[in-house]
Amino acid sequence: MILEINGLTKNFGGLTAVSGIDIKVNDGEVLGLIGPNGAGKSTFFNLITGVIPPTKGKIIFKGKDITGKRPHEIAELGIGRTFQLNPLFPNFTVLQNVISSFQIRPRSNWLDTFFNTPVYRKNEAYILEQSLEILNLVGLYKVKDELAKNQPHGYQKMLGVARALAIKPSLLLLDEPIAGMNPDEIDNTIEAIKRTSQRGVTIILVEHNMKILEICNRVVVINFGQKIVEGSPQEIKENPEVIRAYLGSGHDTKH
Ligand SMILES: Nc1ncnc2c1ncn2[C@@H]1O[C@H](COP(=O)(O)OP(=O)(O)OP(=O)(O)O)[C@@H](O)[C@H]1O
Ligand SMILES: [Mg+2]
Structure with missing residues (x-):
């Protein structure tokens, strides 16, 4: 296991953006993180990379507690990221x-x-x-x-x-890597992510576009800052709770 997150919580004043999330990430996997707008996905990335400190919870990377470390320290330890913008x-x-x-x-x-x-x-x-x-x-x-x-x-x-x-990250966090892309760009990006994964880089990616599920080994769904379901891409697509919370809310489920 490369990353273990226990009870991760972030409050912004009265708003709980991330609420008691537990996630284990296996070495070498591509983990998808999906959820509606405002679900807390980018905040989750900001917590892992030390951009903001958690209110509660622990982040263990390669057996080492990195909770509260500065962004440059976390980058040096091997966690790379892209930004939504x-x-x-x-x-x-x-x-x-x-x-x-x-x-x-x-x-x-x-x-x-x-x-x-x-x-x-x-x-x-x-x-x-x-x-x-x-x-x-x-x-x-x-x-x-x-x-x-x-x-x-x-x-x-x-x-x-x-x-x-x-x-040279061993863990790469991608925030909406294919957002706003045309179909050709999406195909090229998916291929590039696959090649990166084949080099042994563990990847967590946040995405709204369901097409990305084809390269995920496992998917975690969050809503209102909480983990609601996790499973294989197929299980996620068929899960009634996911369809209700996310896929049903105007998003395209056909991909
Ligand atoms: N620095 C901040 N201060 C106050 N509230 C914030 C801050 N950052 C995020 N939030 C709030 O936390 C919640 C989660 O935001 P976040 O950006 O993590 O959602 P998201 O899942 O990435 O959404 P999207 O799919 O739209 O990118 C939102 O209600 C947002 O307004
Ligand atoms: Mg976001």
């Missing part, structure tokens, strides 16, 4: 965007940088090689030298994934 450097190229994400994990110190030592140059070469490999993995190699801001929506979202991969 993708912050990137619009005037950097696609490649520069990925390279810049490597700075979270420095391998040379400032003296090496200052004197442009062999360690530093070797590090630069390493980062370039790794960045190109990541761009290849997510299918953005062909646009590596183009400006991020000129990329279509789907590419910009994949660039968010590429940047998250730069910290």
Whole structure:
């Protein structure tokens, strides 16, 4: 097991956004997290990644209690994430965007940088090689030298994934990876997520689009901050409680 969450709770004033959630995530799986708008999905990611502290509960990552740690500490331990809205450097190229994400994990110190030592140059070469490999993995190699801001929506979202991969995560959290994409972009993204998973990265993804269920090993449904059901994608699609709470509320159940 890579991640174990016990009784995770977050109150914002009088509102309980996440309420006593228990989740175990197995090493190597793709876990889907679904639920209506405002169910607490993004808050759940923000808690795991240390963006906000929990009101109650424990987060154990690879056997280590990471509850209350800072975002950079959690990133260094190997949890990467994308954001629902993708912050990137619009005037950097696609490649520069990925390279810049490597700075979270420095391998040379400032003296090496200052004197442009062999360690530093070797590090630069390493980062370039790794960045190109990541761009290849997510299918953005062909646009590596183009400006991020000129990329279509789907590419910009994949660039968010590429940047998250730069910290070499063993656990990757994707917040609505295919939202707003056209069908081709969705297919490409699903393939890229599959390739990432095949590299041994454990993935938790939040999504409204039911098409994503095809790549999930397991799905957890949350509503009003609580876990209501978990099971295989098939079980989830057929569960009456899920249909009532989520799928029935104007969302497309046909996928
Ligand atoms: N920083 C905050 N301060 C106060 N309330 C917040 C904060 N962040 C989230 N909330 C509230 O917590 C609840 C859960 O929000 P959250 O963004 O986690 O939902 P979500 O499941 O990601 O929804 P969506 O599908 O629309 O992205 C909502 O009622 C939201 O308004
Ligand atoms: Mg959200």
